[in-house]
Amino acid sequence: MSSDPSDRETAKPAVAVLGAGSWGTALAALIARHGHPTVLWGRDAATIAAIDARHENPRYLPGIPLPDSLRATTDLAAALAGCDLVLVVVPSHAFAETLHALAPLRPAHAGVAWATKGFEPGSGRFLHEVAGGILPADVPLAVVTGPSFAKEVAAGLPTALTVHADGAHPGSAGFAQQVADALHGPAFRAYTGEDMLGAELGGAMKNVLAVATGVADGMALGLNARAGLITRGLNEMLRLNVAIGGKAETLMGLAGLGDLVLTCTGDLSRNRRLGLALGRGQSIEDAVREIGQVVESIQTAEEVMRQAARHGIELPISSTVRDVLKGEITPTDGLRRLMAREQKPEYPQGLFGD
Numbered sequence: 411m412s413s414d415p416s417d418r419e420t421a422k423p424a425v426a427v428l429g430a431g432s433w434g435t436a437l438a439a440l441i442a443r444h445g446h447p448t449v450l451w452g453r454d455a456a457t458i459a460a461i462d463a464r465h466e467n468p469r470y471l472p473g474i475p476l477p478d479s480l481r482a483t484t485d486l487a488a489a490l491a492g493c494d495l496v497l498v499v500v501p502s503h504a505f506a507e508t509l510h511a512l513a514p515l516r517p518a519h520a521g522v523a524w525a526t527k528g529f530e531p532g533s534g535r536f537l538h539e540v541a542g543g544i545l546p547a548d549v550p551l552a553v554v555t556g557p558s559f560a561k562e563v564a565a566g567l568p569t570a571l572t573v574h575a576d577g578a579h580p581g582s583a584g585f586a587q588q589v590a591d592a593l594h595g596p597a598f599r600a601y602t603g604e605d606m607l608g609a610e611l612g613g614a615m616k617n618v619l620a621v622a623t624g625v626a627d628g629m630a631l632g633l634n635a636r637a638g639l640i641t642r643g644l645n646e647m648l649r650l651n652v653a654i655g656g657k658a659e660t661l662m663g664l665a666g667l668g669d670l671v672l673t674c675t676g677d678l679s680r681n682r683r684l685g686l687a688l689g690r691g692q693s694i695e696d697a698v699r700e701i702g703q704v705v706e707s708i709q710t711a712e713e714v715m716r717q718a719a720r721h722g723i724e725l726p727i728s729s730t731v732r733d734v735l736k737g738e739i740t741p742t743d744g745l746r747r748l749m750a751r752e753q754k755p756e757y758p759q760g761l762f763g764d
């Protein structure tokens with residue numbers, strides 16, 4: 411990676427991907443396959459050594475060959491040195507800590523994108539608010555989201571997602587395009603948009619709603635119940651999105667409906683699998699241990715309800731998931747509670763009303 415600005419005009423932008431779990435590894439492999447100099451940073455020395463030497467992430471993507479050109483390191487400064495863009499792919503609980511660590515090491519021209527889904531645990535802040543509070547105001551920011559299981563992307567299966575930047579921020583729209591260009595390729599369509607609020611809300615809420623359909627399927631409630639939960643879940647996303655000021659079309663696209671359908675129906679989803687286990691009577695501790703990877707809904711459910719309370723929005727499915735995840739009610743109690751709700755018009759105040 412050259413630090414000479416004239417080289418940057420001809421070469422493909424160099425990318426530093428931070429977070430060597432399943433999604434960070436899959437995205438780094440994708441970008442490396444597209445010919446970008448790509449370095450993957452992770453904290454686990456054994457995993458990083460395996461990626462660098464054997465071109466495999468045995469912990470998170472076993473058996474999937476990674477490109478020879480993908481470099482991996484545990485040295486954050488080395489990963490960031492000379493990069494043109496940073497892609498953060500750590501879980502939401504590690505997002506702020508990672509932003510603080512990268513801030514003093516980031517090359518001045520490099521924008522920061524993330525593919526993390528969720529809110530800052532404890533405060534419920536959107537991740538773009540967290541990033542904006544840590545990085546200088548002129549740093550371009552973008553969020554990468556949409557229906558995308560890491561395993562399928564790593565295996566080269568066709569995928570579409572979207573990259574949103576803040577349209578009002580100078581330089582951010584161009585940065586979203588730069589990120590999308592790095593992701594876009596023969597088996598991968600990367601769209602762009604200008605609604606970080608809606609994009610982040612969709613990616614966070616679908617994880618909570620995937621638990622709901624997982625629980626229903628684990629309880630063998632049938633396909634009607636699953637479709638009902640997805641549709642009324644989408645309605646919860648749309649209503650909260652209007653309240654926070656997101657754009658409705660964002661939630662009807664890849665960042666909302668697309669990811670909701672994938673996660674609520676696809677058994678590769680860790681959030682859906684958590685719901686399945688709970689619906690079958692397993693404990694949350696055992697289910698999380700068996701899944702062995704990040705299950706964002708556990709923290710996100712609380713933060714979605716914090717947002718809902720802030721805006722005075724009622725979210726029956728999301729709040730039921732939150733209560734089941736906290737162990738305050740059983741899945742059977744949750745089903746009873748949802749089915750006992752008052753009868754009402756499907757859209758009392760129009761499609762996007764409360």
Ligand SMILES: NC(=O)C1=CN([C@@H]2O[C@H](COP(=O)(O)OP(=O)(O)OC[C@H]3O[C@@H](n4cnc5c(N)ncnc54)[C@H](OP(=O)(O)O)[C@@H]3O)[C@@H](O)[C@H]2O)C=CC1
Nearest residue numbers: 430431432433434454499500501504526527559560703704
């Ligand atoms: N997997 C997927 O299909 C998709 C995931 N996402 C999102 O991507 C984000 C990352 O998830 P994913 O890669 O799937 O998770 P995984 O469970 O596959 O991996 C988590 C990774 O994060 C690392 N990590 C955990 N805590 C820290 C920390 N404090 N500092 C640095 N690294 C840390 C882990 O390191 P270690 O192994 O050392 O614990 C591990 O490498 C989540 O927000 C998820 O919702 C979005 C779209 C698709």
Ligand SMILES: O=C(CO)COP(=O)(O)O
Nearest residue numbers: 556557558559679680681
């Ligand atoms: O975000 C994802 C797919 O778009 C991955 O979903 P899970 O985190 O539920 O596995």
